[in-house]
Amino acid sequence: MKFLDLFGRLKSVVIGMIHVKALPGTPLGCMKMSQITEEACREAAIYRDAGIDGVIIENMHDIPYSFSVGPEVSACMTAVCAAVRSICPGLPLGVQILSAANQQALAVALASGLDFIRAEGFVFSHVADEGLLNACAGDLLRYRKQIGAEHVHIFTDIKKKHSSHALTSDVSIEETARAAEFFLSDGLIITGAATGMQADPRELRDVSQSVRIPVLIGSGVTYDNIERYLDANGVIIGSHFKQGGHWANAVNPEQVKRFMGKIRKL
Numbered sequence: 001m002k003f004l005d006l007f008g009r010l011k012s013v014v015i016g017m018i019h020v021k022a023l024p025g026t027p028l029g030c031m032k033m034s035q036i037t038e039e040a041c042r043e044a045a046i047y048r049d050a051g052i053d054g055v056i057i058e059n060m061h062d063i064p065y066s067f068s069v070g071p072e073v074s075a076c077m078t079a080v081c082a083a084v085r086s087i088c089p090g091l092p093l094g095v096q097i098l099s100a101a102n103q104q105a106l107a108v109a110l111a112s113g114l115d116f117i118r119a120e121g122f123v124f125s126h127v128a129d130e131g132l133l134n135a136c137a138g139d140l141l142r143y144r145k146q147i148g149a150e151h152v153h154i155f156t157d158i159k160k161k162h163s164s165h166a167l168t169s170d171v172s173i174e175e176t177a178r179a180a181e182f183f184l185s186d187g188l189i190i191t192g193a194a195t196g197m198q199a200d201p202r203e204l205r206d207v208s209q210s211v212r213i214p215v216l217i218g219s220g221v222t223y224d225n226i227e228r229y230l231d232a233n234g235v236i237i238g239s240h241f242k243q244g245g246h247w248a249n250a251v252n253p254e255q256v257k258r259f260m261g262k263i264r265k266l
Helices: 001-005 033-049 071-087 102-112 137-144 173-184 201-210 253-265
Strands: 011-017 054-058 093-096 115-119 126-128 131-133 153-157 187-190 215-217 236-238
Touching: 001 153, 033 054, 033 071, 033 253, 054 115, 054 201, 071 093, 071 102, 093 102, 093 215, 102 115, 102 137, 102 173, 126 236, 137 153, 137 187, 173 201, 201 215
Parallel strands: 011 054, 011 236, 054 093, 093 115, 115 153, 153 187, 187 215, 215 236
Antiparallel strands: 126 131
């Protein structure tokens, strides 16, 4: 299995989140690229030194998000990701570019030597806070083939957070999972309703029983509730690793070490 080859095990892989500071051209952008890159590398080093299993890099400070992602975002994210790769040479690394800039994320991953992307809107349509988001699996996997990035894993959100799923209210999360598997997703991501909110452990159980590909938890995992998600192939943690548990703050080294210590014991 590709997931095992990448992470070295199939259960409870811990992936830490780097929320890149607001990039040039975005409403909150106020830092030089050298500063943005330095901060991302500082957080990457914290994760690396704590013995984390992987890191994902995301432009979450680029609020409000847009489906029209300019070339400057891809260029800046490539620079950041390449710098993080240089200080974490053996660590599995991924990237997500908001909003739903999945082809751009693949291009960045290929250019900077990353291992996976997190993709929104892989199957079925839903209404995100940025607007109507349609499925992209067919175009995205063809693009991956065309640019020679087939080694880059695509982990896909299903029934994703910050969205209304009224359009697909008659499609269960298990059916959505099976559709994503049929459309060749490399792994599924289950979340709560919003950033930092807990995913439903019952959904983890039901989805895991419905598919044969990896299932990850993408929000709300903490030191206190990790026992509820140990059956997941992986957990992506952002907010809990930040100062005060808020996504926009800096990574707290002690919080990461404490969590990784508990995972090793469990």
